[in-house]
Amino acid sequence: MTRLKVLLACVSVSALAACASGPAQVSMRGPVGQNYSLFDTRTSYGQFLAGQAALRDGNSKEAATYFGTAAVLGEDPGVIAERSFTALLLSGEISRAAAAAPTEAGGTEAIRRLGVLTRVVEALALGKGKEAQALLKSDPPGFPHQQAVALLGPWAAAAAGDKEGAIVQPVLRNDKLVQYFGQQGQARLFERAKRYDEAETDYKALTSNAATASIFTLDYGAFLERRKRYDDALALYDAALRAAPNDTGLLRARARAAARSAPPSAPTLRQGAAEGLIACAATFAGERQNQFALAYLRLALRLDPGRDEAWILVGDLLNQGDDHQAAIEAYGRVPAGAPLYASAQSKIAWAWSALGDKTKALDVARAALTAAPNDRDAAVALADLLRASSRWDESVAVLDLLLAREAEAPDWRLLYMRAIALEQGGRWPEAEKDLQTALKVNPDEPDLLNFLGYSWIDRNERLPEALAMVEKAVAARPQSGAMMDSLGWAYFRLGDYKTAIEKLEAAVELEPGDPDINGHLGDAYWKAGRTIEARFQWQRVLSLEPTDKQKADSEDKLKNGLGLSTPATKSTIAHN
Template sequence: MRIKVLLACVSLTALAACASTPPSHVTVRGPMSINSPLFGARSSYGQFLAGQAALRDGRSSEAAGYFGTAAVLGEDPGIIGERSFTALLLAGDITRAAAAAPVGEDSTEGVKRLGVLTRVVESLAVGKGKDAQLLLTTQPLGFPHQQVAALLGPWTAAAAGDKEGAIVLPTLRNDKLVQYFGQQGQARLFERAKRYDEAETDYKALTSNVATASIFTLDYGAFLERRKRHDDAVALYDTALRAAPGDAGLVRARARAASKGAPPPMPTLRQGAAEGLVACAAAFAGERQVQFALAYLRLALRLDPARDEAWVLIGDLLNQSQDPRGAIEAYAHVPQSSPQYVSAQSKSAWAWNDAGDKAKALEVARAAATAAPNDREAQVALADLLRAGSQWSESVAVLDPVIARDGENADWRLLYLRAAALEQADRWPEAERDLQAALKINPTEPELLNFLGYSWIDRGENLAQALGMVQKAVAARPTSGAMLDSLGWAYYRLGDYKTAVEKLEAAVEMEPGDPDVNGHLGDAYWKAGRKIEAEFQWRRVLTLEPDDKQKADSEAKLKNGLGPTGPAASKSTAARN
């Protein structure tokens, strides 16, 4: 199943308040041995701070070790208990987290609620359905866990043997996520109860809704296959494939149904409960509530360790949190037999790139692209990594067949990516062709307007038209320093140096570390007769890690000033947002 964020969740409080940040001179490299001579009166607090730092950096397993040592050394048991619970939960050690869940009156209410949820999940995981249902009904979870409490209710009832409670449709006022995933859960529980007509009514409602059809088609199709209605399943998959051609999961499902192969088994109670947790985790991720999302995903994997989309989402969250190694480890859990394998490998390639191993990144990306030559995501990931590694022509070669397959239905984003590589490869006429084609598809896209507009301005072509294009781009993205730089550069090329200075000064405020933007402002100052300020800006460029051309241009301008028309600008600003 492919999780989509169906709605925006309310803002959430942090899992637990952070302690003070350790002083900058304190360096902790790992949990010390309890027998170390360095232990002293403040050692427990040092371990606590180290645990805080590890937890803040996403090193949850390491954090749990620090907090455990701090507890042994006598740090405040209430605070340590909460931090240890949080670290164990985020590390995926749900059994120990459930045992450590805070329950005392001195514990934070939010952490206690998360502790109840953890104990509910652990009870389900070990087959104690009655305990799970009792916890959920006698200790209401409250904010921000109302959604997952509603979705888990029927599954805990089913695990407890409560047949009537199992088929109750969960509701939460004005909550689409609970409405849709609650109805999916009800369909599955109806099927378990052999109430097939009622199950199909739920599935038809979900797949006839434009907002949810793509999410639940595979579930409905699997239900039809289990009922040996293979022709109906094929027709359902064909309809979905017209909207999402090439979707790996749908392609596999259709082939299986057409050959009357063994259908996917009916989900277990644990798997059904896990799906609700993953749906809520995706909603938290959409709200950038990373710790809650990770906690829910770890809980889901306690119930269903083979849930591939949970591992992929964990990888995504860890990579966004600057933990590429953790992301790589998460993506590695997705097996080659999974429809999400290629996507996981493509994302893993980017994680390797973020970790600084560009050779490994390309190796993984090439393997994924070779394994799935018709998979767009795999090909685009490879092309983008090649472009990031300045292998412009190779990037274009990967994108060519992908774009050609689309024909008249080409994706403007792919045309944009190819144009960026073509421009850097000094194949401007081809890049210009792609940008113009992309603008016909999406004429108001700021990225396209800025890219083509700036490129024309830089070449002294179509200046009036280009000015209008970058003005539209800036109106759409007024906080983009690069687009404002394009606008300032347009006025510079048109000879309106006063307006150019005004726009470029604003651009530098937004992009103070960009060599191009600073260089442009220096040029505009010079033309406006403000030569001391111009020289200051050119010297500043030399402090901003300029490339060879930017460095040479600035040094030449510091030596000789500007000629009648000024130097050509660097190409790197055009395709930046």
């Protein structure tokens, strides 16, 4: 597992308020002078509205252009200045954002605080450590930036030449992130001051803690390698690999230490400060505060533009905001040959898929796997894209190779993925075997229980056992419409139409737009003699963008009703 994955899995903070929002609900884009029917973009207010729409849609660069034009045209300068600053920050134009940061009282306090943090980062980026330290002391940004202020403080002190301030471990009450990353920063600054024993004490504390060992092992190992303590580094990596034998980062580090190759350099002041901001960004992302997360990542990249994991996180956030083209650009900043290159290229492939270009997506995914044939993530991404393109056998072939490499300890997720491709490709006996193997590895996994249970129900096989399995799945995920549908369909197969209707109605409430579930409810209504309601549900299926098969099945039922020999509709598989 990469540091990026561990970081995202381990850090969490309470929900934070969004830094900026706007009332405009108009989604309009275009250069100055285009003729829009809802507003005139030639006016300052029109530019402002266009900027608001672009910002809300995740198009930060476009928004910054609109807001800049609005400011020149000269109406409502305070609000426009705040929105312009936000757009510049989110688009990564940190120098311009720092210059535009609101500094006077009377504006939005949240934006002013973010502006102070931006100015601190810009000062650090320009090597103005005393200015950065002075800003943090004289005008420290308050909520929700306390973590960033605490983590940046020692690095700003070091940049200002304050040797004592640089080695003070930051503390924030009841804050584990500041505790752990503050101690990591202290270790690095101790090393920078050639106080190696104290640095190692910090690293040992971090790597002996089960909650943080996986995050900081590579840092401690690199420290040992820089001290030419290769055997100690190898012992550290070997211990970590026993817990995570497929961790590519650990494997690379171990190979480097074994070869006595040059270790990673100690981080610069800018790089050390950037890492704290990335950790804060991960907490925001984990709490779905995506604007803050993106802003912090942009600040981190101003300090350390070569930080690949930060570019990947930026791409992920842009993808979530449906700005797939900008996400592709962010992922593309990870250079060929970098440890995260294959992962970044795989994410580019998914972004192309989201843009509707499946051919391009598959070409990129194949190239990513070719560039890193042993990269697990690249193989998984290609297999999943092939499956999404209904190329079942090709997806299975990729997963076959991957599972063969992990035969001694198969990952249930890979078995699940292969089972889906096998089932959709008409190879049910093989899919059934994979599902049963996966359940031996993870017997309580709701997705596995639902898929295998429903598949047996669909085939009228092992109904009591299948019913128990989907009941267990629903108990684990009662808000899953697909799993509730499986339970209703089990009762349908058992002839208990009253209970089937109860469960299927609940499933439709949970997933009102699912054609399969609506069709199942129609079938249950028909069997219970409620033919008008049945026809309504079948008619509704036709309005829900059904597949060709779903459409044909519903049209046939509307014409002929539901005969005793009518087969069940296609399997409903719950996906996370």
